[in-house]
Each structure stands twice: as C-alpha cells, then as structure tokens.
Amino acid sequence: MWFFFAVAAAICFGIRGILYQWTSQRPIDRNLLLLGVYISGTLIALVSNVIAQQPWSNGAWYGVLMGLFSFIANASMYRGYAVGKASIIALFSGLPPLVVVVVAYILWGEVLSAWQLTAFFIVLLGLILIKYSQDLKLNQLKGVQWGILTMLFFGFSDVSIKQSTIAGASTLPALIIMYVTGTVLFGISWVISYTRSHGKDSTVQEKDQHVEASNKTTLQNTPPSWTIKRTLGWGMIVGISNIVGMIFLFSAFRHGITGIVSAISAMSVALVILYAHFYLKENLSKREITGLIVTVVGILVLRLTS
Template identity: 65%
Template sequence: MWFIFAVAAASCFGLRGILYHWTSQRPINRNLLLLGVYLSGTIITLAGNMFIGQSWTTEALFGILMGTFSFVANASMYKGYAVGKASIVALFTGLPPLVVMIVAYFLWGEGLTGWQFTAFFIVLAGLLLVKYSQDLKLNQLKGIQWGILTMLFFGFTDVSVKHATLSGASTLPVLTVMFTTGSILFGISWAITRRKEEAGSLNKEKTLDRWSKKKTIVWGMLVGITNAVGMILIFPAFRDGITGIVSAIVAMNVAFVILYARFYLKENWTKREITGLSMAFVGILILRIAS
C-alpha cells in the first residue's frame, strides 16, 4: 500500500512543479504566492484534523523542522524555474534520494548496496554532462545553484518526515505545524520584499504589471492543494516503506516537469543534455529498483 501512496504523492508533486513553472513566468510576487501555498496546506490539514481528530503531541513539533526545510526547498525551486531552464532545474528536484540515502546511512545505518553505489555515480556523471552541455556559458547555466539547493533541502525535508514518523507523530498535526511554519517564513519574506519595494530599492517597473495581492493569494492557495495532498500521501508511504525507496519513487515527479518542458514549452535539448538527463533517469530508476 505504501507504494501506491508514494506514486500518488509523486503525481501530486509533479503537478505542483508544472504549476510552479507556469506561475514563475507570470508577473507575480513569489513570496506572496508561496504564502498562499502554505496557507492552503495549513487550512486543509487543520480542517481535516477537526473531523479525524488525530492527537496533538510534542512530536508534532517536528513540523517546525519540516516547515523550515520545505520553505528553503520550495523557494529555491520556484526561483530556479523563474531564472533557469525548466528541464535542468527539474532534474535536481529528482535527486533528493541521493541526499536521503547518505543521511539515512549515518542516522539509521541504512547501508548502500553495490547497485546503489553504481546508481550514485551514474547520476553524478549525468549531472556533469548537463552542467557542461552549455559550453560553460554562465548566462545559460542560470538556475543550477537553485536546483542544488532544491535537491539538498527536499532531501532534508524527506529525512525530517521520516524522523517524524519514527517518533510516532500524527500525520495531520505535524503537517499543520509544518505548513504554519512555512506560512510564517514566507509571510516574513514577503513583508521584507514589500518594505524594500516601498523604499524604492527594487525596480518599480517590475511591479507595475504584477498580479494583485488577492489574485496571487487565491492562486497560491489553489496550487497549495497539490502540495498539501502530496504531503498527506507521502506520510504513510514513509511510515510503512523503506526510506530510500520511497524517496526515489516520489522523486520521479521530475518526469512530469521534464515532459512538460519538452512537449509544451518546446525546449530544445542538446545531445549532451539528452545523454545527461537520460543517465540521471537511469540512475534514479536503478535506485528505485535496487533500494
């Protein structure tokens, strides 16, 4: 059953990635949008628990850690989609299992098999091909640094979710704390950005055609449904499944974004990019099979 939950979560996160990319190309305040995303998650999980009645325990405080890591990961992913190539940024969103496997080894003694080591090096080789496929032109490598941050902090988020499940935390209470934490952090980020705009330190031309606050919040809350449902589904997957396998399956949400970038956005790929992306996918598949 955990496998079904993991696949369903991957589908939700794939749709979230597509919506993030589409929205990142619009004149919209990023922090206000993501505030809406996390407010939506807070409302959904809090309202859901009012009916289900899961117990609130001190373990729910793991949500603070989850919310902080998720805040950095989502902000980095959105920024990457705004300034970089969608397929390259999306690739990094598929690599948190590497981070999870390494951290899980030190925390819980989950060792790596020969196949996992092989997959690790295949993925790294694919990343190098993607990185250098643009002949080292810096202006064409935009987004990679945000992709790396996305990879690291989504990995840390997965690890903190696993920690929460091992501690016995109830799903909806810990997710409510997580989304509340994210809402506060994005709210602070939005307030800081707004203050800079009012002080005139940011380019005023960029704010002229921006979506209204109400429209941005409402759209963010709609996008937040995919994020909230994905997190609700991933919890039982981590509770009953093996950490590395669940993380690898969920990471396959990258396929949705890369296919969207190729067939809807009509992004052109060089031969090296195709080879690098293919190698990385093969590595992720080996992780999924061999974990």
Template identity: 60%
Template sequence: MWFVFAAAAATCFGLRGILYQWTSQRPIERSLLLFGVYLSGTLIALGINVFTGQPWSRGVVIGLLMGLFSFIANASMYKGYAVGKASLIALFTGLPPVIVVIAAYLLWGETLNIWQLLSFVVVILGLLLIKYSQDFKIGQLKGLQWGLLTMLFFGMTDLSSKQATLLGASTLPLLAVMYGTGATLFGTQWAINRFKASRHAVRIAAAEVEGSATYTETAPETVATPNQWSNGKTLGWGMFVGISNVAGMIFLIPAFREGVTGIVSAISAMNVVFVLLYARFYLKEIMSRREISGLTLALAGIVLLRLLA
C-alpha cells in the same frame, strides 16, 4: 491501498511542479504566492483534522524543521523554474534520495549495498553529462544551482519527516505545523520585501523632487510592474496551487507507513516524469543528445536507488 496512495502522491507532486513552472513565468510576487501555498496547506490540514481528530503528540514539533527546510526547497525550486530549464529543475526534485541515503548512513548507520553504490554511479554519470553538455548556457547553470539547493533541502525535509514518524507524530497535526511554519516564513519574507519596495519608491520620489537624474539603485524584485498580478489574485492562486502540495503529502505519509518504503519512494519519484513530459511536449524544450542521455541515466539511477534502497 498504499500503492494507490503512492501513485496519487506522485500525481499531485507532478501537478505541483507543472503549476510552479507555469506560474514562475508570470508577473507575480513569489513570496506572496508561496505564502498562499503554505497557508492553504495549513488550513486544509487543520480543517480535515477537525473531523478526523488525530492527536497532537510531541513528535509534531519536528514539523518546525520540516517547514523550514521545505521553505528553502520550495523557494529554490520556484526560482529554478523561473531562470532555468524546466526539465533540469524537475530532475533535481527527484534526486533527494541521494541526500537521504547518505544522511541515513551518517545518522543511523544504514549501509549501502552493491546495487545502491551502482545507482549512485549511474546518477553521478548522468549529472556529469548534463553539466558538461555543449548546449548548457549561463542561465541554465544558474538554474542548476537552484536545482541543487532544491535537492538538498527536499532531502532534509524527507529526513525530518522520517524522524517525525519515528516519534509517532500523526500526519495532519504534523503537516499543520510544517505548513504553518512555512507560511510564517514566506509571509515574513513578503512583508520585508514590501518594506524594501516602499523605501525604494520613496527614494525615487525624493530624487525626482530634487531634480536628480543620477539615482541608480537597483530596484527590489518586488517593485510592481504594469502587468503584475494583484495581491488578491496572487494569494488566491497560491492557495489553489497549495492544494496539490498538501494533497501529495497527505497521500505520501500513509503510503510510507503502510507499504514497502523503497517501492513507495520509487512510485512517488515518478512525479518528475509529469514535469519532463510537460517540458518536452507543451513547452517544446529542445534537449541535446548529451542532455537526453544524462537525464535518462540520472532517472534510471533514481529508480534503481529507490527500488533497491
């Protein structure tokens, strides 16, 4: 059964990446969207737990850290999809094992064998090929920056998840705390952005009343555009996207508990393939031979790392 759970998690996370990429190209308020994603996760986890009755142990406190790290990771991933190539951002969503293996060595003394070291060499070589591709442009470099942040904080989320399982935390209460924390952070960010946007509007109005044409302050990202989605539509869509997010986590945690960790990780990492296929065949992204070689090597390194960890 754990194999089915792992495959289902990979499918859910792949769908999440596709929805994030598609949504990032729409005139939508990012913080409100992600607030909806995490609000959905919170409500679903709490709602299911009403029927399952999983206990609330002390380990669920780790969900606070999971929520914080996931907040940063998801915000970075969404921003990366907005400014960079979908295939590159998707690649970095599959690279957190690099962070996890290094941190596991430092925290718990887990050593690397020869196959794991080989995997790291393959991954690094792949990343170097991508970084120094002749087709790499400034916008894609910016996307690479967000991809690296995504990799780092998804890795930290995984480490926090592992610590929570070591403390005996139940899946649904843990996810409720995690998503509740993320919803609070994104909701606060949205409120701050609205406040900044309103102040910007007041200053523009004051400048117009005074007859000044020299007001040049940069508008906040949340200033509405003529075609921008309404708050209700944005929130509703975010809650829909959140279903794929929380479903992936609900499937993944039992898979880790019941199955072989390395194999489960390898299967769940295959969510990257869904986004890569979407980028290649739907978005029609054209990649140079060097980028294709880098992506292939890096993906091969991910598979080796997860299979042999």
C-alpha cells in the same frame, strides 16, 4: 504499498511543478505565491484533521523542522536562480536523495541492498542527465553555494519527515505544524520584500518625477503585476497539489526505505519535462530523452527489488 504512495507523491509534485512553471511566466510575487501555498496547506490539513481526528503527539513537532528546512531550501533555490546559472541550481535541486541516503545511514543505519543501491544510482543518474545543462562549466560556478544549500535542506526536509514518522507522529498534525511554520516564515519574507520594494518606489518618485513620463511607453507594454488577492488565491490553488503530495509522501516514508522514497518523489521533474515537450512544444534534447529512459529503468528496477 509504499512504492505506489511514493509514485503518487511524485505525480502530485510534478503537477505542482507544472503550475510553478506556468506561474513563472507571469508577473507575480514568488514569496506571496508560496505564502498562499502554505496557507492552503494549513487550512486543508486543519479541516482534514477535524474530520479524521488523528491524534497529536510530540512527534508532530518535527513539523517545525519540516517547515523551516522547506523554507530555507526554497529561499536558497530562489536566490540561486537570481544570482547564478540556472543549470547549476537545477542540477543541485535534483540531488537531495543523495543527502537522504547518507543521513538515513548515519541516523538509522538504513542500508540498501546491492540491487536497491544500483537502482538508486540509476535513478540519480537519470535525474542528473535531465537536469544537467551542456553550458555548465567548472569556471562558471557563481551561485553554487545556493545550489548546495538547496540540495542539503530539501534533503533535510525529507529526513525530518521520516524522523517524524519514526517518532510516531500522525500525518495531519505534523503537516499542520509544518504548514503553519512555513506560513509564518514566508509571510515575514513577503512583508519584508513588499516593504522594501514600495520604499524604493517612493524614493524614486520623490527624486525624479520625469522618469515615469519618459518611460511611459515602456510601462504600457509591460504586463501589470498580479494583485495581492489574485496571487494569494492562485498560490492557494497550487497548494492543493502540494499538500496532497505531502500526504502521499508521509505514507511512503512511514513504510518505505528513506533514500528510495526520496529518489522516487524526485521523479516529479520528469512530468514537468513531458509537459514542456507536449504542451509547450519544447524539443527534448538527446540528453533529456536519455535521462527520462534511464530514470524509468531505475524505477522499474526499484519496483522489482522492493
């Protein structure tokens, strides 16, 4: 059953990725968007647990690590896209399952069978083919440190979920703590960035009143940024897909093999690729098509050997 939970998580995260892609084309504050995602998760998890009455235990405190690792991974990915090549960051963002397999072996002695290991690397190869860009050159590795941090901390986030299930944590209490932690961290980040940006705007206006007039035509052609209320509200809508995916992921990690579950959930990128092809009318390269086929083959092998 854990296999189907992992696939369901991948579908939810794929929907989240599609919503993120759509949002990325709008003038929106990403920190505020993610704050809305985590507020939504907090509220949904709280209300759900009032109904479900899942017990609290010390294992739920691993949610702090989950929220912290998720925050660092998202912040690193955002910073990487800002200063480095997108292809480098995208490549590393598809590699957390590799980290998870290594850490799971070190911490819990989880060993994959020969068939499972083969299937795992088939899936990983498919993800790399989908993420890899032909313009990626070894001499153009600016931002690689942020890509490595993205890979590590998304992997650590998955490991902390598994550890919380081993410690006996119920799903909803752990998620409540995770989302509260993320809400606090993204809230602080947004306040800092908001204060800085408005401070800069005030300084510019005081220095030169004529700049605004000279750029009036340009500003008129630039779409206005989303309001705080609209951005936060949209983030809360996106957050629904995120927490549903996390609930499925918890169930998958509770009963499944850590590295395999992580690899299957990373398949969410395939859904985003298909969305871009069929809805946005973007052409798929031969490399992306090959990656999709290889990944599906890997998933089928995993299903047959699990």
